[in-house]
Amino acid sequence: MNSVTVRVPAKVNLQLAVGPLRDDGYHDLVNVFHAVSIFDEVTATAETGMTVRVEGESADQVPEDGDNLAIRAASALAGHAGRSYGVNLVIRKAIPVAGGMAGGSADAAAALVACNELWGLGLPLEDLMEIAADIGSDVPFALLGGTAVGTGRGERLTPLEVSGTFHWVFALAEGGLSTATVYAECDRLREAGGERVAWPRAAEPLLAALRAGDAEALGAALSNDLQPAAVMLRGSLARTLAAGREYGALGALVSGSGPTCAFLAGSAAHASELAASLKEADVARDVIIAHGPVPGPVPGPVPA
Numbered sequence: 001m002n003s004v005t006v007r008v009p010a011k012v013n014l015q016l017a018v019g020p021l022r023d024d025g026y027h028d029l030v031n032v033f034h035a036v037s038i039f040d041e042v043t044a045t046a047e048t049g050m051t052v053r054v055e056g057e058s059a060d061q062v063p064e065d066g067d068n069l070a071i072r073a074a075s076a077l078a079g080h081a082g083r084s085y086g087v088n089l090v091i092r093k094a095i096p097v098a099g100g101m102a103g104g105s106a107d108a109a110a111a112l113v114a115c116n117e118l119w120g121l122g123l124p125l126e127d128l129m130e131i132a133a134d135i136g137s138d139v140p141f142a143l144l145g146g147t148a149v150g151t152g153r154g155e156r157l158t159p160l161e162v163s164g165t166f167h168w169v170f171a172l173a174e175g176g177l178s179t180a181t182v183y184a185e186c187d188r189l190r191e192a193g194g195e196r197v198a199w200p201r202a203a204e205p206l207l208a209a210l211r212a213g214d215a216e217a218l219g220a221a222l223s224n225d226l227q228p229a230a231v232m233l234r235g236s237l238a239r240t241l242a243a244g245r246e247y248g249a250l251g252a253l254v255s256g257s258g259p260t261c262a263f264l265a266g267s268a269a270h271a272s273e274l275a276a277s278l279k280e281a282d283v284a285r286d287v288i289i290a291h292g293p294v295p296g297p298v299p300g301p302v303p304a
């Protein structure tokens with residue numbers, strides 16, 4: 001085999017609870033991840049060196065050198081195997097770059113799965129998860145897919161039971177937001193407000209809504225502690241969120257560190273209507289309909 005293609009989904013955070021700032025500069029999180037049907041595609045082809053090319057959505061904003069998270073993942077896997085493997089990776093991006101949907105982490109996860117297959121390593125998921133956690137805290141979930149709660153920095157994962165399918169509309173913004181800047185702004189706002197930061201916990205109503213497949217209850221339970229910071233840094237998001245609520249979204253929130261906004265709809269038809277209204281209102285660079293949860297990356301023929 002000299003070429004493997006893997007399709008990998010974006011994520012939205014259904015709950016992102018940010019605990020107090022730790023001594024190591026990270027925060028303890030409770031992060032309910034949900035994989036949705038916006039996919040990047042990564043093709044790994046056998047080659048002597050390690051190279052990457054990026055095509056599609058905002059490709060010019062993604063590094064094509066050793067800083068690319070997919071190349072870092074491939075190098076880490078080769079290191080783990082103790083061999084000097086080579087690969088050429090072609091990434092076709094549909095996940096918005098620096099959009100709070102973990103596109104870079106998704107590409108890293110896809111590269112791990114593709115190279116594991118290409119190089120015939122046959123490593124089990126647990127080994128790939130360990131390598132993934134060293135690359136970034138969102139990478140282990142990108143390998144897993146579905147819906148899961150992450151604790152620690154988000155990397156300790158427990159899959160969650162979910163009934164049915166949820167329908168989403170995503171409003172993409174012009175330009176990205178740096179995750180580090182959004183966390184710093186969150187710390188600044190909390191300090192300025194004299195806020196005593198509680199230990200983060202998974203919200204029981206949210207877990208119950210997922211188990212029951214109850215979109216209305218899920219919409220009411222969505223929460224993101226980074227949202228005030230993202231809105232402070234990008235004032236236009238307040239208008240985007242308000243427009244989605246006004247057009248009947250069951251829930252509206254900033255996805256991760258933003259600036260993408262996520263809106264929950266009651267059905268596929270409701271999602272189409274909501275997307276049309278948001279387009280008409282001109283509150284986003286682009287509007288995408290998706291559903292979740294979807295499975296994580298697997299090698300093999302990419303569905304049409």
Ligand code: ATP
Pocket residue numbers: 061062063067068069070091096097098099100101102103104105107108138176177179256257258
């Ligand atoms: P998260 O939701 O995990 O905070 P994000 O979705 O906001 O992340 P990404 O799209 O993952 O952000 O990109 C963050 C930065 O990482 C970008 O500015 C980009 O330069 C860099 N990067 C490195 N490799 C990749 C990649 N394969 N795809 C996208 N961005 C990458």
